[in-house]
Amino acid sequence: MVSFNTQQLARATLISAALFQSATAVANITEDSYFYGQSPPVYPSPPQPGSASWATAYAKAVALVSQMTLEEKANITVGYTPMTGCSGETGSVPRLNWPGVCLSDAGNGLRATDFVNGWPSGVHVGAAWNRNLAYQRALHMGGEFKKKGVNVALGPVVGPLGRVAEGGRNWEGISNDPYLCGALAAESVSGIQTAGVMTSVKHYIGNEQETNRVPDGDVAAVSSNIDDKTLHELYLWPFTDAVHAGTGSIMCSYNRINNSYACQNSKTLNGILKTELGFEGFVVSDWGAQHTGLDSALAGLDVVMPESTYWGVNGGNLTIAVNNGSLTEARVTDMATRLISAWYQMGQDVDFPEKGIGMALDYSTPHTPIYARDPSSQTVLLNGALEGHVLVKNTNSALPLKSPKLLSIFGYDAVAPNKMDVPSPSDVIATWTFGFESLLTYVPFISTTAPPQIAINGTIISGGGSGANAPAYISAPFDAIKEQAYLDGTSLFWDFYDNDPAIDTSSDACLVFINAFATEGSDRIGLHDDYSDALIQNVAANCSNTIVTIHNAGVRLVDQWIDHPNITAVIFAHLPGQDSGRALVQLLYGYQSFSGKLPYTVAKNESDYVNAGEPILPEGEFQLFPQDNFTEGVYIDYRGFDQKNVTPRYEFGFGLTYTTFEYSELTIEKLAGVSTSYLPPPADVIEGGIASLWDVVAQVTATITNTGSVDAAEIAQLYVGIPGGPVRQLRGFSKVDIPVGSNVTVEFDLLRRDLSEWGVTEQSWVLQSGSYPIYVGASSRDLPLVGTLTI
Template identity: 50%
Template sequence: MKSVPLYLASIVAAGAPAFAQNYTWTNHPSELPYYGQSPPVYPSPQTNGTSSSRWAAAYAKAREILAQLELEEKVNITGGYTGACVGNTGAVPRLGIEPLCFADAPDGIRGSDFVSAFPSQSHLAATWDKDLFLAYGKAIGREYYDKGINVALGPVAGPLGRIAKGGRNWEGLSSDPYLAGWGMYQVTTGMQSSGVIATAKHFLFNEQELRRRPNQTYDPIGEAISANVDDRTAHELYAFPFYDALKAGAACVMCSYQRANNSYACQNSKLLNGILKTEMHFEGFVVSDWEGQHTGIASANAGLDVVMPLGSTYWGANLTQAVNNSSVAVDRLDDMVTRTLAAYYYLEQEDYPDVGVFSDTEEHPIVNVQRDHKKIIREIGAAGHVLVKNVNNTLPLKAPQFVAIYGYDADIKAEPWENVARYGGGYEVNHLWNTFNGTLIVGGGSGGNIPPYVISPFKAIQDQVIEDGGIVRWNFWSEQPHVSATAQVCLVFINAYASESFDRPSLVDEFSDNLVKNVAKNCSNTVVVIHSAGVRLVDPWIDHENVTAVIFAGTPGQESGHSLVDVLYGATSPSGKLHYTVARQESDYGNLLDHTISDEWFPQSDFDEGLYIDYRAFDAKLNVTPRFEFGFGLSYTTFSYANLHIEDLSSADNTSVSAFPDASIPLVQGGHPQLWDTLYNVTAVISNNGTTGASGAEVAQLYLGIPNAPLRQLRGFDKVGPLAPGESATAVFELRRRDLSIWNVVEQQWELQKGSYKLWVGASSRDLRLEGEIVVS
C-alpha cells in the first residue's frame, strides 16, 4: 500500500484568520488516493479470534461445528430469509443450529407488541452522558434478548450527518465522530452485555437517501449514488466511530446501500476486506442491508458474510456452484460461516429464549418485555432536551394557574383509531403520524419503533395543571388560534419530521413559523417546544420579544410528555447540548445543506469538503455565524470553569510516543492496541456559580487543535453533577493516541505528529473558557 504516490496535503491551519479565509485542499480530493475509485483489497482476511480469550473460545466452538457441515449446509447459513423476524439465517436442523433472528430498530423493537419505544439515538446523543448511553444499550438489549432476537440492527453511526437535510440523521449519534464513537462504544457494550448481538451500521458513507439504491423511481433510473470520499476523510470522519463499536466487541457490522467510490458498499473490498477486516481486525460477520447485495461472487470475495433478506438470488445454489468451480474459495465460505457461528458463541446464545416476534394475522401468546424501562426512557428523554433560550428565568414554570397549549405537536391525533397499532411499521405508520401529524416521538422508516402507549405533552401538562389546581385551554390545529388575554404562559408545539427513503425538503415550514408568530403576537410569555428529527431553523421568530423560552425537545420516545414536564417544571434542570449546528438560514450550510442531485445513470456525490462538516465547516468561515453552535445548551443555573491541568502520561512508555504504533504488536478488534493508550490526562474544575438557587449538571467539552487538521475537534466530554449552588466537581478527559492522530495515507497508518496541539475546555464549541497546550516531541 506504500506505493500510493500522493499524501493528503494538510489544510493551512496556522492562525485562525488565515485558516478561516483559506481553508482548501492543497490537492483537490479528486486528485487524491481512493477518491472516486475503490482499490481492490484481496483476499478477504480470515481470523481466528485473536482479539481476546472470549473470541478465541467462540472460534474454537465455531470450528467444531464447521468441520461437521456439508457444503450446502454452509451455504444455507450465509443466506437469509424473512420469517418470524425481519431476517433469519438458514438453519442446520441435524446439528441443532437454529436460525439467527434479526430485527429492527436501533431505538426499540419494530413490528412487535409489548415492547418499549425508546428515544432515538440522536436524542440520546443530546444527553452527552456516557452513563445514559450504557443504560440505554442495556435496556434495549434486554428487550431484544427477552423476545428471542439474536441480532439487533443497531447502533448507528452511518449516516454521520454530513448533510443537514439527511433523512436518517436522527437515527445516528451526532455529526461529530468522537461523540458518535462514545455512543457506539457504550450502546454496543450495553446491548451485548444483555446477550444480544449488536450490529454497527451502516458501513460506510450512507449520507443521503436520494438514489441510495439502484433503479429507484427517478428519471432516468440507474445505479445508486456513489459517495466519493478520500482515504483520510474516510478514516478520520466516517470510519472513526466504528472503531469504537468494534473496540466494544460488536459482533456484526451492516454494510450500506450506496456505492462507495463507484463500488457498491456490500461488495467493496476496500471497505470490507481492507478497512474493516484488516485495519480494524473485525472478528464478527458482515451482513448486507436488506436487498443491498448486487452480485454473488464479487460480494463474497469482497468480504460479505451474510445476505439479507433472501440468499437465493445471488447466493444459495449459485454460491454452491461458485465454490465448486473455485470462483469463491472454500476457505472464503468457511470464513463466512465461522464468523457467523463465532458471533453466536461469543454472545453465548446456545441457551436463548424462544422467538417472541409474532405476526398480527393470528392469535399469539403475549411476550411482554417492557420491564421497568419506562423509567430510563423518561430520564433519557428529559436529559436530551436542549434549552436554547430562557429570558429572565421564564423556565422553570412556577405552577401557573392558566396554561394555554397550541400546536399540532402537543397531542396524538385521535382518529381513526381502528387502524392504530398495526405491525410491520414504526410509530409513524402505526399511529398514522404521516396522515394526521400529531406529536413526534421518533422518526420514520426502519429506524422507527412501536410504542406501547404515548404520553403526549398535552396529557402530561394537563395532569400537572390539575395537580396545581389551575386550568388548561388548547387549540391543536389552527394556524391563527385565539389567545386568551388571561393566559399566564402559552406553550406552542411544533415539529420537524424525517424518515428513511427521502431527505427532508426543508429545515423550516411556514405553517409552524406562522403559528409561533401568531401566538407570540398576542401572548407576552410564549414558550416554544420543538420535537425535531434533526436540525430545525428558528430565525423567523427566535428574536421575537414575546418568545421567552425555546426547547429543542428532540425525539424522546414513549414518555415524551413526562420528560418534558420534568424539564418545564424544574424537576430536572436541562443539561442537554446540541450535537449539530443550527444555522441562521439554510444557505449557511452551503454544499452541506442538501443531497446531491444527479440525472446520470452513474450518479456521483463528491465529498470534496473533506473533513469539514458541521461545526468544523462553520469554524472555517469567518463571515458565517451560527444561531446555536455545536455543543450549546442552557441550564437553570450557570457554571464556572477553572484550574485546567494537563498530565503527560506518555513518558511512562516510550513506545507509545513514536509516530506510528508498534508494527510488531498484533491487532485486536478495534485496530492497533496502542491506539487506545491514554497519553494525556486533562482535568478542570466545574462549579455551580448560579444565583437562581437551582442545582444542575454541566457537560464540559474538550476541543483539540491537531496540526494539519481542522481548527478545533471535539476530543473529550464529561457530564458533571448535578451540582448544588456553590458546589464544584472535577471534569476528567483522557486523551488517547487515536484522539491526537491523523491518518497518513502514504504509510496507511495512524500517525502521531510532532508539534503543538492547542487545547480548549468549555461549555460549547464556541464558548471556550480555558486554554492550554500539548507539545508532542
C-alpha cells in the same frame, strides 16, 4: 461464474469510461489524498482473527463448522422468509442443532411487536451526552430483544453521520461529530451485547443521504466519493469505536463508495474493516443491498438479507462456485465461522429463547404474548427522555413555570397522534408507522394540503421507517400538562388545529408545540416550514410569554422567529420515546433542570452549512451514475463553521440549564514514553485497529463550580487543535451533577488515537511532534480554559 449479470457489467463499463474522461487518474492512492471515485481492490478476504477476547467463541465455532457440509455452510449465509415477526432469519443446520439467527430492527427499540417499550431515538441519546445512560438504555433495550428471541439487533446507527443536514435518517444516528457518536455507540454496543444480543452497527459506510440511496431502474445508487483521510478521520471513526467495543456484526450500506457498491467493496470490507480494524464478527447486507454474487463473496460479505438471488436458494450458487473453482471453500467456511462465533460470543447457545417468540406475523389473530417490558426500565426510559431535551433560549426566567393560573396550548404536536386526522391517500406524501406495524396504530403524516415536512396529526416520539419502534403507550405533552394543571389548579385553554388561534390575554404563558419530521426513504425538503413558523409568529404576536417546543428529527432552523421579543423560551425536544410528555413537564416546571446539549450545529440559514446541506441529484453525464463528491473533507458541521468563520445560531455542544457554571484550574499532563512515530502496518492489531492507538498519552483536568441557585448537571467538553486539521475537534466530554455552590473536577484521558491524523502516504495513523492547543468549556464556542500540550 456465479450470478453473472450482463446489465451490471455494462453499467460498470460505462461508469469506468465516464470516470476516466472526467476525473484525474491516480496510479497510487497513497500519493493523493483523494480517490477521485476509484475504490482500489483488496483481496483476499481475511479470515476471522480469533483474538484473545473471542478465542473461546471462535474455537467453538470452528469445531461446529468443521462438522458442516459445504451445502450447510452455504445455507446459513443467506436469509429466508421469516415465519415470525423477525426482520430476517438465516438458514439453520438442524442436523447439528444450530437454529440460525433472527435479526430485527431497530437500533431505537424493537419494532413490529407488542409488549415492548418505545425508547428515545439515537439523536436524543446524542443530545444527552451521557455515557452511562446510553449504556443503560442499550442494556434494557437489549433485554427486550432477547425476550422476544431476537439474536441480532439492527443498530446502533452511526452512518449517516449528518453530513447532509436534510438527511432523512440523521435522527437514527447519534451526533454529527464522530467522537461523540463513537463514544455513545460503543456504550450502546456494550449494553445490548451484555444483554446477550448481537449488535449490527450500520450503515457501513458513507450512507449520508436517502436520495438515490438504492438503484432505480437504469440509475445506479449514489456514489459517496470520499478521500482516504476523510474516510478514516470522520466517517470510519464511530465504526472503529463499535468494533473496539466488540460488535458482533456490521451492516454494509446501499450506496456505492468510490463507485463500488458497499456490500462488494473490497477496500472498505476486506482492507479496512477486516484487516485494519481487526473486525471479528460478520458483515451482513442491508436488506436488498447485494448486487453481485461472486464479487460480494470475495469482497468480504458474509450474510445476505432478506434472501439472495445471487447466492441462490440455500446458498446453492456458492456451492457451485466452490465446486467449479471460482471461490475457495475457505471463504465460505469463514462466512459461517464469523456468524456462529458471534452467536457463541453472546452466549446464545445457552437458554436463548426461540427465534422471534411472541412476534406474530398477524397480531389480529390469537397469539402467545411475550411480555418483554422490564419494570426496572421505567427509570431509564424517563431519564433518557429527560436528558435529551435541549434548552436554547430562556429569557426573563420564563422557565421554569410556577403554578400558572392560565396556560394556553397551541400546535399540532401537543397531542397524541390521531388516526382520524389522516387525509386521503392522494394527499399523503409520506407516512410513518407508529406502534407495531401490523396494527397501524398511529400514522402521523406529511401532506400537501397541510404543511410539508411535519407530522401534522400529533406529536412525534420517533422518526419514520425501519428505525421507528413500538411504544407501549404515548405520554404526549398535553396529557402530562393536564395532570400538572390538576395538581396546581391551573386553567387550560387549547387549540391544536388553528394556525392563527384566538388567545386569551390573561394567559400566563402560551406553549406552542411543532415538529420537524424525517423518515427513511426520502430526504427532508428543507430545515424549516412556513406553516409552523407562521403559527409561532401568530401566537407570539398576541402573547408576551410564548414558549416553543420542537420535536425535531434532525436540525431545525429557528431564525424566522427566534429574536421575537415575545418568544421567551425555546426547547429542542428531539425524539424522546414514549415518556415524552412526562419528561417535558418535569423540565418545564423545574422538577428537573435541563441538561442536554446540541449534538449538531443549528445554522442561521440553510446555506451556512458547508456542503449547502442538499442531497445530490443525478445530472449531466453522470445521470445514470450519481456522484456525490465529499470535497469538503472533514469540514462538516462545526468544523466547517469554524473553517469559514461562520457564526451559527446555536453552536455544537450548546445548551442551557437552570443554573450557571464557572470553569477553572486547567491542568495538562503528557504521560511518559510517548513516541511520535507513525504506527506502521503490520503491527499488533486488536479490535479497533493497532493496539497502541488506545494507549493514554495525556491527561487533562478542570474544575467546574455551580455558581447558580439550582442543582444541575453540566457537560464539560474538551477540544483539541490537531496541527494541520480543523481549528478544534471534540476529544472528550464528561457529564457531571453539581450541587449549588459545589465544584467537581472532571478528568479527560487523551488517547494516541485522539491526537493522531491519518497519514495517506504512510497508510497509518501519525502522531506529530509539536504543540496541540487544548480547550475546555461548555460548548464548541464557549471554551474559557485554553492550554497547550507539547509532544
